[in-house]
Amino acid sequence: DTGVSQDPRHKITKRGQNVTFRCDPISEHNRLYWYRQTLGQGPEFLTYFQNEAQLEKSRLLSDRFSAERPKGSFSTLEIQRTEQGDSAMYLCASSLDRKYSGNTIYFGEGSWLTVV
Amino acid sequence: GQSLEQPSEVTAVEGAIVQINCTYQTSGFYGLSWYQQHDGGAPTFLSYNALDGLEETGRFSSFLSRSDSYGYLLLQELQMKDSASYFCAVVTDSWGKFQFGAGTQVVVTP
Numbered sequence: 001d002t003g004v005s006q007d008p009r010h011k012i013t014k015r016g017q018n019v020t021f022r023c024d025p026i027s028e029h030n031r032l033y034w035y036r037q038t039l040g041q042g043p044e045f046l047t048y049f050q051n052e053a054q055l056e057k058s059r060l061l062s063d064r065f066s067a068e069r070p071k072g073s074f075s076t077l078e079i080q081r082t083e084q085g086d087s088a089m090y091l092c093a094s095s096l097d098r099k100y101s102g103n104t105i106y107f108g109e110g111s112w113l114t115v116v
Numbered sequence: 117g118q119s120l121e122q123p124s125e126v127t128a129v130e131g132a133i134v135q136i137n138c139t140y141q142t143s144g145f146y147g148l149s150w151y152q153q154h155d156g157g158a159p160t161f162l163s164y165n166a167l168d169g170l171e172e173t174g175r176f177s178s179f180l181s182r183s184d185s186y187g188y189l190l191l192q193e194l195q196m197k198d199s200a201s202y203f204c205a206v207v208t209d210s211w212g213k214f215q216f217g218a219g220t221q222v223v224v225t226p
Contacts, residue, residue: 031212042120042203042216043159055211091158095212103147103212107158 002026004108006092012114013082020078021111025094032075033105034067035091043091049075050097082115089113118142120217122204127223134191136220138204141185146207148180148187149214154200162189162202191222199224 005024013019025032030051035043046065047057051072057065064082069075079086089112093105120140128134138148147166151159165171165180165187177190191198201219208215 033214035216040219042205042219043214045213045215048211048213050211056213097212103149103207103214104161104164105212105214107160109158 004092004094004106006090006108006111008111009109010112010114012116015084015115016081018078018080019082019113020076021090021092021113023075023077023092023094023108025074025092026106028096029094029106030072030097031095031105032069033093033095034075034077035093035107037089037091037110038087046077046090079113082113084115087113087115118208118215120204120206120215122202122217122220124218125221125223127225128194129225130194130196132194134194134222136189136191136202136204136222138187138189138217139185140187140204140206140217142206142208142215144208145182145185146210146212148178149205149207150176150178150189151203151205151216152200153203153219159203194224196224196226198222 007022033048034046037043049069064080067077089110091110093107095105122138149164150162153159163178175192180187203219205214205216
């Protein structure tokens with residue numbers, strides 16, 4: 001069990017550029033989540049997947065954000081035309097499918113984005 | 117709207133007991149979780165309550181009252197390494213979607 005892996009760990013980009021983050025979940029986990037966290041705040045839900053199906057995308061998320069999980073394995077989160085307000089830590093998490101029972105989600109170390 | 121309310125900061129001395137309260141108002145409720153996050157680190161799972169009552173795991177205990185939309189995390193025998201942010205999180209749907217509170221920073225002093 002290598003845990004949830006995220007890449008890159010840090011990214012500095014100029015405003016207006018596109019960035020892509022990758023997440024490799026724990027191998028047998030079929031659920032994958034993306035959260036965003038800014039300093040002093042809790043993780044904010046962005047989107048989640050059950051296998052390759054995207055279940056929900058936060059209404060707070062603009063059309064500049066898109067996430068995919070091809071073949072139900074790794075996932076990518078792309079931010080187009082970045083803005084300074086996108087600066088945050090992007091957290092990926094994964095879990096097993098346990099409907100109506102306890103859920104534990106396991107977070108990766110996060111990808112820090114700084115837009116200058 | 118949906119909200120999770122928890123205190124922003126708690127300070128206590130080593131060996132003391134700290135209780136972090138969480139009140140929630142969400143569109144769905146399947147359970148309440150607590151996560152710990154050290155500065156610069158990832159949130160890590162502490163506990164999960166789906167039913168009313170107290171769950172104990174070592175020095176940490178978590179309580180849930182669904183009728184009151186309320187829960188708390190109890191940290192006993194505080195240690196310096198317990199200095200961290202603690203988040204309550206509600207599972208809001210059957211697919212396991214979590215909504216997090218803003219977090220409580222616990223500062224442990226010698």
